[in-house]
Amino acid sequence: MKKNQKSLDLDTARVSHGSGYLTTNQGVGVNNTDDSLKAGKRGPTLMEDFIFREKITHFDHERIPERIVHARGSGAHGYFQVYENLSHLTKAHFLSDPNLITPVFVRFSTVAGFRGSPDTVRDVRGFAVKFYTQEGNYDIVGNNMPVFFIQDAIKFPDLIHSVKPEPNNEMPQAASAHDTFWDFVVNTPETMHNVMWLMSPRAVPKSYRTMEGFGINTFRLVNTKGEFKFVKFHWKPLLGVHSLVWDEAEKIAGKDPDFNRRDLWENIENGNPVEFELGIQVLNPEDEFKFDFDILDCTKLWPEELIPVQKIGKMTLNQNVNNFFAETEQIAFCPANVVPGIDFSNDPMLQGRLFSYLDTQISRLGGPNFQQIPINRPLPKVNNNQRDGMHRMTIDEGQTSYYPNSLNNGEPHAARDGESHFEHYQEKVDGHIIRERSASFRDHYTQPAMFWNSMSDWERAHIIDAFRFQLGKCKNKNTHQRLVDMLGNVDPVLAQKVAEGLGATPPANATNPTTAASPALSMENTAKSPKTRKVAILLGDGFDKVQFNAITSALTAAGASFDVVSGKLGPVMASDNSTVECTQTYATTAAVFYDAVYIPGGSHAESLKGLVGVHSFLCDTFNHYKTIGLSGEATALLSLLRTGQKEEPGIICEPATNVASYVGNFLEALTTGRHFQRKIS
Numbered sequence: 001m002k003k004n005q006k007s008l009d010l011d012t013a014r015v016s017h018g019s020g021y022l023t024t025n026q027g028v029g030v031n032n033t034d035d036s037l038k039a040g041k042r043g044p045t046l047m048e049d050f051i052f053r054e055k056i057t058h059f060d061h062e063r064i065p066e067r068i069v070h071a072r073g074s075g076a077h078g079y080f081q082v083y084e085n086l087s088h089l090t091k092a093h094f095l096s097d098p099n100l101i102t103p104v105f106v107r108f109s110t111v112a113g114f115r116g117s118p119d120t121v122r123d124v125r126g127f128a129v130k131f132y133t134q135e136g137n138y139d140i141v142g143n144n145m146p147v148f149f150i151q152d153a154i155k156f157p158d159l160i161h162s163v164k165p166e167p168n169n170e171m172p173q174a175a176s177a178h179d180t181f182w183d184f185v186v187n188t189p190e191t192m193h194n195v196m197w198l199m200s201p202r203a204v205p206k207s208y209r210t211m212e213g214f215g216i217n218t219f220r221l222v223n224t225k226g227e228f229k230f231v232k233f234h235w236k237p238l239l240g241v242h243s244l245v246w247d248e249a250e251k252i253a254g255k256d257p258d259f260n261r262r263d264l265w266e267n268i269e270n271g272n273p274v275e276f277e278l279g280i281q282v283l284n285p286e287d288e289f290k291f292d293f294d295i296l297d298c299t300k301l302w303p304e305e306l307i308p309v310q311k312i313g314k315m316t317l318n319q320n321v322n323n324f325f326a327e328t329e330q331i332a333f334c335p336a337n338v339v340p341g342i343d344f345s346n347d348p349m350l351q352g353r354l355f356s357y358l359d360t361q362i363s364r365l366g367g368p369n370f371q372q373i374p375i376n377r378p379l380p381k382v383n384n385n386q387r388d389g390m391h392r393m394t395i396d397e398g399q400t401s402y403y404p405n406s407l408n409n410g411e412p413h414a415a416r417d418g419e420s421h422f423e424h425y426q427e428k429v430d431g432h433i434i435r436e437r438s439a440s441f442r443d444h445y446t447q448p449a450m451f452w453n454s455m456s457d458w459e460r461a462h463i464i465d466a467f468r469f470q471l472g473k474c475k476n477k478n479t480h481q482r483l484v485d486m487l488g489n490v491d492p493v494l495a496q497k498v499a500e501g502l503g504a505t506p507p508a509n510a511t512n513p514t515t516a517a518s519p520a521l522s523m524e525n526t527a528k529s530p531k532t533r534k535v536a537i538l539l540g541d542g543f544d545k546v547q548f549n550a551i552t553s554a555l556t557a558a559g560a561s562f563d564v565v566s567g568k569l570g571p572v573m574a575s576d577n578s579t580v581e582c583t584q585t586y587a588t589t590a591a592v593f594y595d596a597v598y599i600p601g602g603s604h605a606e607s608l609k610g611l612v613g614v615h616s617f618l619c620d621t622f623n624h625y626k627t628i629g630l631s632g633e634a635t636a637l638l639s640l641l642r643t644g645q646k647e648e649p650g651i652i653c654e655p656a657t658n659v660a661s662y663v664g665n666f667l668e669a670l671t672t673g674r675h676f677q678r679k680i681s
């Protein structure tokens with residue numbers, strides 16, 4: 001792979017430890033790193049043992065504070081290319097030339113959990129992208145939902161205190177299903193819209209490769225003529241948007257806490273690039289007041305049907321980190337990192353964010369020089385009079401470190417015309433200094449209702465179940481009722497169903513304030529591809545090799561993958577006495593890690609019937625709406641499902657197997673993914 005500019009820059013910091021003798025940090029050779037220096041073989045350790053002290057001291061200080069939010073994350077390198085010259089909209093150089101390759105680093109994250117918490121919890125996901133442009137670093141620090149919980153940054157500490165583990169006992173970990181979060185929600189109606197998203201399947205993404213990203217806040221694009229447009233940023237995954245079901249997410253959290261991290265890592269490691277298109281919604285300044293929401297209110301989205309998303313470029317992630325700490329942990333994103341041509345709006349959340357990130361990074365990364373850490377340093381030369389501070393990495397030469405100066409001929413000089421530089425958009429501002437919320441921010445229910453109206457049946461069922469689960473974990477009954485009353489302003493059916501589950505009283509005057517819907521908000525019609533699909537093939541001695549071969553070659557041809565699962569690792573014998581290597585067992589894997597299960601015919605079917613592992617594979621696959629494939633003698637295993645479940649969609653079961661047509665049916669069901677029409681109760 002040809003290296004991009006940032007990769008070459010990072011090469012200067014990479015150190016290989018493949019060979020050579022051990023040394024101290026001073027470069028002095030060490031011939032024993034196993035025994036400390038003692039006064040006699042059984043005597044006390046000596047203070048003069050600098051080799052011992054250095055090793056232990058370094059170890060004692062190996063941890064840095066984790067991020068106050070978004071502590072749990074995974075990152076990857078890649079690049080971005082714009083589709084066409086956008087200089088009519090923005091003077092940003094990296095958006096002007098389709099041939100230009102801009103290196104990027106992306107960090108995906110959960111929000112509430114600690115650094116070691118599981119990936120598949122119900123939470124918002126962070127989606128932060130750093131573009132290493134030739135005009136400096138530009139960051140889109142976004143989430144996988146297009147709206148936020150609050151309207152003003154000053155409330156952020158309250159929101160986060162409420163969702164983090166409760167302060168008296170530090171429970172629960174990485175979960176919003178507890179009293180303080182919902183107490184905050186019922187006291188803060190502006191949270192309603194993001195809460196609807198949080199209860200939806202979007203909050204349990206199947207993969208970082210299959211979630212959307214949103215810059216959320218409103219920004220400006222500014223061109224060379226000084227004209228601006230308001231803009232919102234979107235990332236659209238080429239593989240479509242896909243989520244887990246809740247039971248699956250909970251099981252995976254225990255069985256593989258690194259589920260999303262592993263998926264990202266393994267796909268990049270296996271040469272499957274991860275691709276997202278960058279989209280923009282562009283709004284003319286004269287249209288600022290045309291809508292029934294305020295475009296500066298980040299609890300509102302701009303419906304794509306009103307303001308279409310234009311796809312402007314593609315990001316490809318194709319390289320894993322060499323060292324998690326040096327890269328993924330030390331990277332520092334900041335919404336204030338903008339380049340000429342991209343500017344801020346007066347969105348009060350954005351304005352607060354512009355302060356917070358750099359501030360937190362000064363303590364997280366140990367002082368004001370964290371921009372010099374290799375993963376953070378920009379590609380253009382940093383040229384200013386800032387000096388000193390903790391961990392300064394550069395040796396800044398010269399006598400002068402101030403401006404203006406004559407001793408250094410006025411250098412470095414203020415950028416002149418023709419030299420890339422940032423100029424703030426010269427907005428005219430006029431108003432009284434006031435600590436108040438704009439009246440245009442007051443409608444907290446129309447867009448949550450629009451979100452609800454846009455959902456398919458299975459998404460609605462997911463949302464109702466999520467509310468019931470989350471509130472069910474809150475001890476305070478008053479909170480249940482207040483939440484149900486809030487939902488009465490979103491939709492009567494939603495309020496009624498959640499009330500039923502909680503034993504609360506449905507609100508008397510529940511109404512849905514709008515008939516509007518935005519089809520783009522539903523995941524129902526998203527792209528579906530067999531390429532993301534993985535099948536568990538359950539085998540015992542005596543399986544039908546012809547059927548096995550037909551399925552596995554069709555899966556490989558379609559770009560899907562499979563694991564052979566059996567009672568023990570090693571070879572499993574087919575009916576024709578050939579063998580197939582089994583790489584997973586019922587102890588090492590489970591149905592939650594696959595999109596489908598397939599069992600070929602053959603004499604093994606009888607023995608599989610009695611195995612607990614096979615039983616739980618089939619039941620979980622059924623309950624998670626996934627495809628079940630049984631052919632030949634294995635169709636008898638249908639008896640492991642309850643009566644009435646056998647005719648449900650997504651069950652491809654043929655006793656007299658016509659191999660070619662069977663394989664086609666199975667692949668079609670697999671590509672569909674989940675069969676939500678299935679009745680699972």
Ligand code: HDE
Nearest residue numbers: 067070107126127128142143148153156216352356357360
């Ligand atoms: Fe953040 N946020 N945030 N946030 N945020 C941080 O910065 C903050 C908000 C987002 O992978 C912190 O370096 C405030 C919205 C992501 O490293 C901190 C407010 C959105 C990440 C911070 C918000 C985000 C962060 C913690 C309210 C979506 C992880 C560690 C005004 C548009 C970036 C750090 C990474 C991280 C502050 C709201 C996204 C404390 C004050 C809205 C993806 O500075």
